[in-house]
Amino acid sequence: MSHIRGFSHTNIPTTRNVADAPLGMRHELADLFFHPFRRIMGRMDEDDFYQIISQSLGRVPEHRPVGGPRLAASELIEEAEWPRVYDLITRIWLEFQYNPDVQQDYREAVNRILSGNHVVWELDNQGHFHRVLPEEVEIQIDAAVQELSDARFASALHLLDEAMKAYNDIPRRDRDACANMFDSMEAVAKIVYQKPNDTFGSVLEHVTRRSLLHSGIVRALAAINRLRNGNFGHGMTTPFELTGAEVDFVYVSSISGMLLFARTQRF
Secondary structure, eight states: TTTTTTTGGGGGOOOOOBBBBOOOHHHHHHHTTTSOOOOHSSSOOOHHHHHHHHHHOOOOOOSOTTTTTTHHHHHHHSSOOHHHHHHHHHHHHHTTTTOOOHHHHHHHHHHHHHHHHHHBBEOOSSSSSEEEOOOHHHHHHHHHHHTTTSSHHHHHHHHHHHHHHHHSSSOOHHHHHHHHHHHHHHHHHHTTOOOOSOOHHHHHHHHHTTTOOOHHHHHHHHHHHHHHHTTTTTOOOOOOOOOHHHHHHHHHHHHHHHHHHHTTTTO
């Protein structure tokens, strides 16, 4: 499937800002879904894929669709609510689970199409979507997961996982992403400084009294804590108002904070 966007895929966009399923992308995906997989799989034909697409989108397949199965499927994909288009991508993924080479080809082709349309997600090697982040941030996330693999950080790792699920969800659950990632950082700080029942503010006061971190870093962490208390803390009744870019700031800052705490000594 290297011929899917075989020329234009080298021109990868520097920014991805589309949290949608654009019309043109839908038709590209329809073409991909009807790639002659039957020649590789030895069992599927266009009618099979039309039925899968129809039923996956909650529609009853027509016995003899007007214009043929490819056109009918394309029209269904065009009409679907945009999150359902991504549901369909993961559903088709399952058809190739017993042929890893084809599954990998399918994944790469999907990601070329998503990238070419500036879509913020890509398909991973488990058939799930994750939001594409700058490489430096991806490295930080991987490092955080590694640091929190220590058994003492089990609760913080669970919160980190929940934050990542919310951040990668379609559509993104911004408030949950912010709240869980901050809570993960807070949990790490409480564990490192052995303050399980204290607030994050109290932990920062302890850090300040002992001069354990640079005062400017502590002020920055305290500012994010105030932002949490007023904007996305659990139990808040006020409307969530952070923009997408502001959510990214909280998300990435909290990851940096948990790495900072996890790599510091206990006092």
